[in-house]
Amino acid sequence: MTSLLIAGGQVLRSDMTVSQADILIDQDSGLIKKIGSDLTAENTLQAANSLVTPGFVNGHSHVPMVLLRGCADDKPLDRWLEEDIWPAESTMTADDVHTGAKLGLLEMIKSGTTGFADMYFHVPEIVAAVDQAGVRALLGHGVVTTGKDADKSLADVEKSLEFAQEYDGAADGRISTAFMPHSLVTVGSEYLEEFVPRVREAGIPIHYHANETLNEVTPIVNDHGIRPLDYAADHGMLEPQDFVAHGVHVDEHEMTLLAEAGTSVIHCPASNMKLASGMAPIQRLMDAGVTVGLGTDGAASNNDLSLLDEGRDAAMLGKIAANDASAVPAETVVQMMTQGSASALGFHSGVIEEGEPADLAVIDLEKPHLTPRNDLVSHLAYSAAGSDVKHTICDGQILMRDREVLTFEEESIVKQAQQTASSLVSRVSG
Secondary structure, three states: OOEEEEEEEEEEOOOOOEEEEEEEEEOOOOEEEEEEOOOOOOEEEEOOOEEEEEOEEEEEEOHHHHHHOOOOOOOOHHHHHHHHHHHHHOOOOHHHHHHHHHHHHHHHHHOOEEEEEEEEOOHHHHHHHHHHHOOEEEEEEEEOOOOOOHHHHHHHHHHHHHHHHHHOOOOOOOEEEOEEEOEOOOOOHHHHHHHHHHHHHOOOOEEEEEOOOHHHOHHHHHHHOOOHHHHHHHOOOOOOOOEEEEOOOOOHHHHHHHHHHOOEEEEOHHHHHHOOOOOOOHHHHHHOOOOEEEOOOOHHHOOOOOHHHHHHHHHHHHHHHHOOOOOOOHHHHHHHHHHHHHHHHOOOOOOOOOOOEOOEEEEEOOOHHHOOOOOHHHHHHHOOOHHHEEEEEEOOEEEEEOOEEOOOOHHHHHHHHHHHHHHHHHHHHO
16 A cells, blocks of 8 residues: 555544544545554655645536636626627637646646536546546536537537546546536527436436526526426436536525435535626525535636635625525535535545545645634635645645645646637637
């Protein structure tokens, strides 16, 4: 056994208690072997004056969109997509997506994220980046049929199913897959009727945007006379392995539907605020029994990929939405960015326990904004930043040590991403 010891840190356990302990990792299996004291290993990573947490799990993203960061701001979702994002994305090549994926993964590793879900195109390029980065991912080809003819629409839906079947288990098992129709209003019902049964027969989960804005609710109510999640259920798209992004405009009936189905919701508060999409009723969703995870959405509508930043947003927005300062407390936020997202994505991570995957982030507590150390769970939710992450470990392997990412060459990725983004902007404007 090749072993790694995370030594001398405060360890955040699944019940949100913190205690001093060492963590012994079997690097061959990628699992936590023992949590205790006076442990030894072949390799050691120092965590003195640090908090060891489960690695953060970004439950919904479009990672290559980092290339569009700062290109389109201060617009509502429909105009933002139609006037800026979709035209820019239409010019993106496979190489562009690969470069954007590496930049986004670099940013996530540096802020303690060890797993994520992503919906995009040219997805094999994202697979290659994930393989090199060393993180976990649930990936899917995002399907949009609106504005396309029948042949192109059919090919797009086929691609999503074929990708999910071909790449599940890639990157030594760190990659899982899902069928990903973009949303209930951007994919024609005839394609859902044809493909969802095939997806179910193959045992593949489904991920899609739902109830993000009123423009994703009103057309379905007007055209079909039912709420969007009733429409999803009628098409077989509410199952325990499924998860939806946003859920901003869900009513009590839809909350009950989600809870009874076991379908999870990924909350993306920064994107929802920036696009003025609304305030998701997160406390009410959780009170109804819905599993809620946390996601950043794309960096063009966020504008970063830090789960720690997202956690603070979730806590603050959750209190405003509920008009209750006790809503979405610190412990809940930390659970959302770890256990909640991991559960939604089907990852066996999100906790620090013996026998569980060694996906960890080590937070440097020797910072003015993390002093005094009165409540470390509170500090994670309200005070910590992505730049406080000192080490990142996934599947028992060190991805970042002392702020140096080991699986990527940071300087060259940043340089290439800047060149690619500049080319992309000139293509769109020219």
